[in-house]
Each structure stands twice: as structure tokens, then as C-alpha cells.
Amino acid sequence: MNTSSQSQEGAWARHALAHAPSYLAATALFALMAMTFADVVLRSVFNSPISAATELTRLFMAITVFSSLPVISWRGEHIVVDLLDPFVRGRAAQVRDVLIDALAGIVIFWPAIRVYELAERAKQYGDTTEYLQIPQFYIAYFIAFSTFVTALILLLRAVIRAVAPDYLATIKNA
Numbered sequence: 265m266n267t268s269s270q271s272q273e274g275a276w277a278r279h280a281l282a283h284a285p286s287y288l289a290a291t292a293l294f295a296l297m298a299m300t301f302a303d304v305v306l307r308s309v310f311n312s313p314i315s316a317a318t319e320l321t322r323l324f325m326a327i328t329v330f331s332s333l334p335v336i337s338w339r340g341e342h343i344v345v346d347l348l349d350p351f352v353r354g355r356a357a358q359v360r361d362v363l364i365d366a367l368a369g370i371v372i373f374w375p376a377i378r379v380y381e382l383a384e385r386a387k388q389y390g391d392t393t394e395y396l397q398i399p400q401f402y403i404a405y406f407i408a409f410s411t412f413v414t415a416l417i418l419l420l421r422a423v424i425r426a427v428a429p430d431y432l433a434t435i436k437n438a
Contacts, residue, residue, distance in 0.1 A: 285410075289331035296324035316395035323393075326403050330410035337417045340432065362425045369418030376411035383408055 299320055307313040314320070336342060352360055383404030391400040424431055 285331045285335050289328045289335075292324045292327035292331065296321060296328065299324070316393075319393045319395055319398075323398070323403055326407060330407050333410055334413045334417050337414045338421070340421070358425065358429055362422050365418050365425060366422035369415045369420075369422060372411060372415040372418065376408050376415055379404055379411060380408035 299314065299317060303314040303317045349357070383401045386404055387399070387401035392398060393400060421432065
């Protein structure tokens with residue numbers, strides 16, 4: 265295998281890894297949209313709604329939100345209240361951003377650990393969803409994993425901001 269094909273495989277793997285959460289979120293959102301459309305049609309035309317629509321909505325929303333969270337965190341696309349931006353500029357703004365990313369990364373570990381513990385408990389008790397009997401620990405593990413990844417990404421952003429602040433601007437639209 266030559267170097268060119270190895271670099272192409274590496275580029276494909278990086279692309280897949282970077283975009284897989286977005287594709288998962290998009291797929292879940294599309295499934296939610298299709299299920300909601302079908303539920304409305306069945307409810308209105310046949311007076312027979314999808315009985316598991318509520319639990320499917322919860323599952324699809326959890327997948328959409330927690331798939332997107334690491335990507336949004338990496339790109340720095342959170343909702344930001346910038347009331348103090350006119351007063352904090354230059355090096356002070358960089359220090360502020362490093363501290364905010366580091367603090368957010370540290371703080372988000374607590375919910376990740378807590379959700380992981382709840383997933384363990386749900387698995388132990390055999391908790392399932394009401395209609396479809398889907399084990400609840402699957403989605404809880406997914407939420408915990410996504411939250412852990414988000415925490416690590418925020419800590420990585422803090423390090424990158426401290427060491428090479430211009431790098432984040434280059435990957436913003438990647």
C-alpha cells in the first residue's frame with residue numbers, strides 16, 4: 265500500500281469520525297420528523313395514533329441533542345451571552361475563553377458520571393420503555409458517553425486556546 269492511499273484512508277477515517285455524530289443526529293431528526301408526520305396522519309385520518317410516539321420522540325430527541333453536543337462544543341457554536349465582550353479584549357479575552365472552556369469541561373464531567381451511574385442502575389433493574397420495551401440503559405449509556413466526549417472536547421479546546429489559539433479559527437468551518 266502506498267503512502268497516497270494510506271493518507272486517503274486516514275482522511276476518510278478522520279472525516280467519518282468528525283461527521284458521524286452529525287449524521288447520527290440528522291438521521292434521528294429525520295426519523296422524528298417522519299414519525300411525527302405519520303402519527304399526525306394516522307391520528308387525523310384513521311383516528312389511530314402511533315401508541316409509542318411519545319417514547320420514540322424522547323429517544324430521537326436524546327439522540328439528536330447528545331449526538332450534536334460534542335460537535336457543537338468542538339466548533340464553539342454554543343449560545344453565548346457576550347455582555348462583557350466590549351470590556352474584555354486581547355490577552356484577557358483569550359484567558360477568559362481558556363478558563364470558560366476548562367471550567368465547562370470540568371463541570372460537565374459530573375452529569376456524565378451521574379448519567380453513567382443511572383445507566384448502570386437501569387441495566388441492573390432491567391428498566392425498559394413503556395410500549396416498545398427498549399432497555400433504557402442503552403440510551404443512558406449513549407448520553408453518558410456523549411457527555412464524557414463533550415467534557416473531553418471542552419478541555420481539549422481549553423488547551424488548544426492556551427497553546428495555539430489561531431488553530432480553532434481554522435477548523436471552525438471544517
